Amino acid sequence: MSRAAQNEAAKIAALQQALAAEQAASYGYGVVGAHLAGARYLQAAADCVAHDRARDRLTRLLIALGATPRAAAVAYKLPVTVSTKADAVLLAITLEGEVMAAYLDLVPAADPALRIVAATGMQDAAIRAAGWGGYPQAFPGFAAAH
Amino acid sequence: MAEAAERHGTSDPTRRVVLAAAATSSLLLAGCKGIRALGPPPGLSPDVVTLEHAITAEELMVSTYSSALTALAGDAKAGQVLARVLAEHGAHLGALRSRLILPHRTASATPRPSPVAPAMPADRQQVLARLAAAEQAAVTRLTGQLRDVPAALAQLMASISASEAAHLVFLHQAGLTR
Numbered sequence: 073m074s075r076a077a078q079n080e081a082a083k084i085a086a087l088q089q090a091l092a093a094e095q096a097a098s099y100g101y102g103v104v105g106a107h108l109a110g111a112r113y114l115q116a117a118a119d120c121v122a123h124d125r126a127r128d129r130l131t132r133l134l135i136a137l138g139a140t141p142r143a144a145a146v147a148y149k150l151p152v153t154v155s156t157k158a159d160a161v162l163l164a165i166t167l168e169g170e171v172m173a174a175y176l177d178l179v180p181a182a183d184p185a186l187r188i189v190a191a192t193g194m195q196d197a198a199i200r201a202a203g204w205g206g207y208p209q210a211f212p213g214f215a216a217a218h
Numbered sequence: 219m220a221e222a223a224e225r226h227g228t229s230d231p232t233r234r235v236v237l238a239a240a241a242t243s244s245l246l247l248a249g250c251k252g253i254r255a256l257g258p259p260p261g262l263s264p265d266v267v268t269l270e271h272a273i274t275a276e277e278l279m280v281s282t283y284s285s286a287l288t289a290l291a292g293d294a295k296a297g298q299v300l301a302r303v304l305a306e307h308g309a310h311l312g313a314l315r316s317r318l319i320l321p322h323r324t325a326s327a328t329p330r331p332s333p334v335a336p337a338m339p340a341d342r343q344q345v346l347a348r349l350a351a352a353e354q355a356a357v358t359r360l361t362g363q364l365r366d367v368p369a370a371l372a373q374l375m376a377s378i379s380a381s382e383a384a385h386l387v388f389l390h391q392a393g394l395t396r
Contacts, residue, residue: 172380179376180369191361191376198380202387208302210309212380213373 079181084139086174086181087130090193093174094127095144097167103150104167107160116164119200123171126193133189161204168201169212176213265367269318272363272375274333275356276311282335282352283307286345289338296346299392303385310378317371346394353385 073081098120105116127144134141151170152163175193182190198212262270283304290296338345360379364372 176373176377179364179373184365187365187372187376188361191364191379194376194380195357195361195383198384199387202384206384208306208381208384208388210306210381211313211374211377212384213377 080137082181083183083186084134084137086178087134087137087139087186088142090171090174090178090190091127091130091134091141093171094123094130096148097171098123098127099144099148100150100163100167103154104160104164107154107157112157112161115203116160119164122196122200126171126196129189133186164204165201165206168197168204168206171197172201172213173215265371266318268363268367269314269371272360273311273314273318274330275359276307276314276378278333278335279307279352279356280304280311281333282349285335285338286349289340289345290342293342293393296342296392299388300349303388306381306385310381313374313378317374342393343395346389346392347396350386350389350394350396353382353389356382357386 101116101120101123105113105120108116131141150163151166152159154160154163172194175190175197178190178193179187194213198209201212202208283300287297287300287304290300339348357379360375360382364375364379367375
């Protein structure tokens with residue numbers, strides 16, 4: 073495979089990974105919302121819509137590159153078992169962390185325009201995580217060490 | 219996802235990926251022609267200039283938050299949030315500095331003074347608004363700059379931009395009402 077074809081394959085693989093993270097977050101927020109009421113329920117619903125929009129944007133980007141966007145799973149194993157309101161909030165923060173990690177992986181595979189998609193995806197997720205009371209993190213997206 | 223991070227080498231934002239000014243290559247090319255063949259020192263690459271801008275901006279941010287903490291000394295709630303955010307800016311600054319290694323003569327020739335933040339307004343809302351404006355400007359600047367730098371630095375800048383976007387939320391939690 074030529075270098076250009078390798079770069080293209082890496083870009084598509086990283087986009088598919090980001091798409092999978094957005095699909096998983098969209099599913100997960102359904103569970104988050106089911107355990108919350110009032111303003112927090114509305115917040116979960118709004119964040120779910122935000123992930124759906126991001127999913128649609130990544131889907132369009134993959135199609136534009138001639139790739140077939142991977143379909144969402146019917147159900148996902150959630151990273152947090154939710155039985156209380158606090159669990160639901162922790163799930164929301166965890167989902168945002170996974171989305172940020174996927175976008176961080178997209179940065180090195182991306183061309184300049186796509187890097188901005190990745191960076192703004194990370195910024196949006198960081199803002200949502202902070203809205204859920206996520207503890208500040210100096211280096212979102214990077215593995216825990218910090 | 220941890221595995222993917224490992225594969226791309228993204229597990230540690232502070233590891234030293236070096237962006238050095240290209241001084242060694244010209245020394246090698248000069249070979250045995252003697253010291254006069256060296257000519258003027260090479261210019262800094264655009265990546266190094268971008269990184270230096272990012273470092274200066276982060277230094278100014280640290281200075282701005284330090285002034286704000288002093289200005290809001292009587293406000294425990296805001297003080298707690300600001301101290302936490304200041305610590306994160308300190309971590310950003312450290313990570314950015316660790317990516318920059320300049321040849322000794324460049325580093326010692328012009329010791330660059332750290333920027334000092336202008337005096338803070340007296341009003342609490344105005345202080346918080348000034349911090350929010352600085353964070354928003356940093357997010358915008360980093361998003362533009364990370365287009366054209368090496369991949370590892372682009373990742374660090376993307377991560378820092380996300381952290382600084384979250385700071386806007388923390389400033390509202392600290393009492394910013396606008």
